[in-house]
Amino acid sequence: xxxxxxxxxxxxxxxxxxxxxxxxxxxxxxxxxxxxxxxxxxxxxxxxxxxxxxxxxxxxxxxxxxxxxxxxxxxxxxxxxxxxxxxxxxxxxxxxxxxxxxxxxxxxxxxxxxxxxxxxxxxxxxxxxxxxxxxxxxxxxxxxxxxxxxxxxxxxxxxxxxxxxxxxxxxxxxxxxxxxxxxxxxxxxxxxxxxxxxxxxxxxxxxxxxxxxxxxxxxxxxxxxxxxxxxxxxxxxxxxxxxxxxxxxxxxxxxxxxxxxxxxxxxxxxxxxxxxxxxxxxxxxxxxxxxxxxxxxxxxxxxxxxxxxxxxxxxxxxxxxxxxxxxxxxxxxxxxxxx
Numbered sequence: 068x069x070x071x072x073x074x075x076x077x078x079x080x081x082x083x084x085x086x087x088x089x090x091x092x093x094x095x096x097x098x099x100x101x102x103x104x105x106x107x108x109x110x111x112x113x114x115x116x117x118x119x120x121x122x123x124x125x126x127x128x129x130x131x132x133x134x135x136x137x138x139x140x141x142x143x144x145x146x147x148x149x150x151x152x153x154x155x156x157x158x159x160x161x162x163x164x165x166x167x168x169x170x171x172x173x174x175x176x177x178x179x180x181x182x183x184x185x186x187x188x189x190x191x192x193x194x195x196x197x198x199x200x201x202x203x204x205x206x207x208x209x210x211x212x213x214x215x216x217x218x219x220x221x222x223x224x225x226x227x228x229x230x231x232x233x234x235x236x237x238x239x240x241x242x243x244x245x246x247x248x249x250x251x252x253x254x255x256x257x258x259x260x261x262x263x264x265x266x267x268x269x270x271x272x273x274x275x276x277x278x279x280x281x282x283x284x285x286x287x288x289x290x291x292x293x294x295x296x297x298x299x300x301x302x303x304x305x306x307x308x309x310x311x312x313x314x315x316x317x318x319x320x321x322x323x324x325x326x327x328x329x330x331x332x333x334x335x336x337x338x339x340x341x342x343x344x345x346x347x348x349x350x351x352x353x354x355x356x357x358x359x360x361x362x363x364x365x366x367x368x369x370x371x372x373x374x375x376x377x378x379x380x381x382x383x384x385x386x387x388x389x390x391x392x393x394x395x396x397x398x399x400x401x402x403x404x405x406x
Contacts, residue, residue, distance in 0.1 A: 089156040091137040098132030099366035106164040110140035111172035115341035121398035125376035158183035172199035191327035193360035197339035201230040202238035243275030243294040266370035272343030290317035341381035
């Protein structure tokens with residue numbers, strides 16, 4: 068009987084471990100984000116969210132105490148494939164999430180997976196959305212989804228879908244020249260005391276500025292993007308009409324949600340490719356944003372620790388350029404010391 072129970076226990080433990088190979092789980096600890104469960108949802112074909120979000124999760128866990136779960140677009144064999152748009156296992160983790168960090172592009176998820184995202188958004192809990200999340204969903208005609216109105220180019224009554232209705236804007240166009248004009252962040256005068264830019268001095272990223280037509284009245288622009296003439300940190304600002312005025316690249320919303328008393332806090336950043344995370348102050352904006360979104364702005368330090376955790380060598384953005392054959396565990400900390 069004891070041998071039987073021992074074998075049964077081993078089988079149960081093995082099954083549990085196997086079930087978790089579709090994600091990264093990082094423990095919580097001490098810090099400003101202690102007690103929070105943050106779920107990071109990756110899945111884009113171009114900007115390497117599968118590399119960026121694990122690093123952000125490690126920073127938030129190691130330096131600030133959040134418990135983190137990172138999810139990926141996967142093939143049936145468990146390898147990461149951002150080109151596969153219809154599969155992000157593990158979204159049920161959102162049921163216990165205090166914050167969702169979304170970085171997806173044109174996902175075509177089945178209703179069983181999509182429902183977890185929809186339920187989370189409709190619960191009024193906070194959201195951080197990065198880069199291509201303005202066009203996070205694009206449902207094909209072959210998908211008999213109940214959530215077609217969430218698609219990026221939906222018509223009335225949910226014009227612009229999730230991007231426009233929840234974040235404040237959907238995909239419009241590249242405003243800077245993609246691949247040849249980088250972005251320098253500029254904090255507007257009105258936002259200089261905002262907690263999200265506390266300790267932020269120099270934001271730069273090689274991705275270009277996105278076009279924004281207009282934002283809702285409840286949006287607050289935290290960071291503007293100045294187009295620079297080149298892909299190096301010392302490139303000069305472009306002296307043309309595209310920088311007059313500059314486009315928003317980070318903004319917040321405190322959004323009314325039907326049936327929910329408190330406004331939903333939303334932070335959207337159109338800068339945030341994996342290569343952009345090499346910039347310390349951009350990482351600081353994201354850490355500060357996680358604390359602001361969860362109503363912990365009083366805990367944002369004067370200069371949040373955003374040191375990289377473990378090795379971080381991001382892959383250049385571009386279609387078809389993701390590192391093939393990787394599994395979620397490959398982006399997990401290498402040692403317990405890395406958390």
